[in-house]
Amino acid sequence: MTKCEWRHSEQPVGYDEAVAAMEERVAAIRTGRAGELVWLLEHEALYTAGTSADPTELVDPDLLPVHRTGRGGRYTYHGPGQRIAYVMLDLDRRGRDVRAFVNHLEGWLIATLAHFGVQGERRQGRVGIWVAGPGGEEKIAAIGVRVRRWVSFHGVSLNVDPDLGHYRGIVPCGIEEHGVTSLAALGIRTDLAEVDAVLQQTFEEIFGPLPAVFTAN
Numbered sequence: 001m002t003k004c005e006w007r008h009s010e011q012p013v014g015y016d017e018a019v020a021a022m023e024e025r026v027a028a029i030r031t032g033r034a035g036e037l038v039w040l041l042e043h044e045a046l047y048t049a050g051t052s053a054d055p056t057e058l059v060d061p062d063l064l065p066v067h068r069t070g071r072g073g074r075y076t077y078h079g080p081g082q083r084i085a086y087v088m089l090d091l092d093r094r095g096r097d098v099r100a101f102v103n104h105l106e107g108w109l110i111a112t113l114a115h116f117g118v119q120g121e122r123r124q125g126r127v128g129i130w131v132a133g134p135g136g137e138e139k140i141a142a143i144g145v146r147v148r149r150w151v152s153f154h155g156v157s158l159n160v161d162p163d164l165g166h167y168r169g170i171v172p173c174g175i176e177e178h179g180v181t182s183l184a185a186l187g188i189r190t191d192l193a194e195v196d197a198v199l200q201q202t203f204e205e206i207f208g209p210l211p212a213v214f215t216a217n
Contacts, residue, residue, distance in 0.1 A: 015067045036088060043078040047169065061169075077166050083192055083195050087154075087155035135179045136178070160183050
């Protein structure tokens with residue numbers, strides 16, 4: 001299997017720009033014109049509404065821009081200090097099992113958190129990764145994917161040190177009874193560069209070998 005490319009964007013990428021780039025890459029992967037890609041980036045502060053988004057869960061529509069998107073899930077937040085990983089893999093060559101793919105994404109996030117001494121866990125009926133935080137059980141990472149002709153896109157987000165106050169404008173992923181947290185809120189001192197290195201290392205453990213260096217844009 002051809003090795004997966006890693007791309008790292010130093011500056012925040014516009015949401016619509018990112019979606020267009022993913023659409024183009026997915027088409028190229030499907031036709032064999034490009035290989036698989038994991039793209040690490042940040043967005044400016046915004047909300048995204050997935051295919052299951054309930055309008056009543058947009059608590060403050062004027063707080064931040066809202067982008068409708070084709071990924072699965074409900075409302076979520078993206079912003080500086082949150083590492084987003086858009087994962088474009090050829091699932092046709094990897095077994096055509098979407099459930100296993102999502103399970104691998106969860107395992108990837110759990111392994112990454114373990115590197116920082118944080119125990120991330122799955123929860124039945126709740127998408128994402130959960131930890132025991134100061135306010136009780138809290139979500140630290142979100143998953144929202146789409147698959148087109150057996151090529152995946154969109155992906156995961158991990159809260160490193162975002163402005164958690166921005167979550168007040170939505171009901172995150174439709175879950176009111178639990179909060180959100182971040183590595184910083186849990187007292188973990190790190191930065192995006194270290195998180196990126198761990199993400200690449202643990203991704204290789206879960207999904208297979210990768211090249212040793214990032215490509216930048």
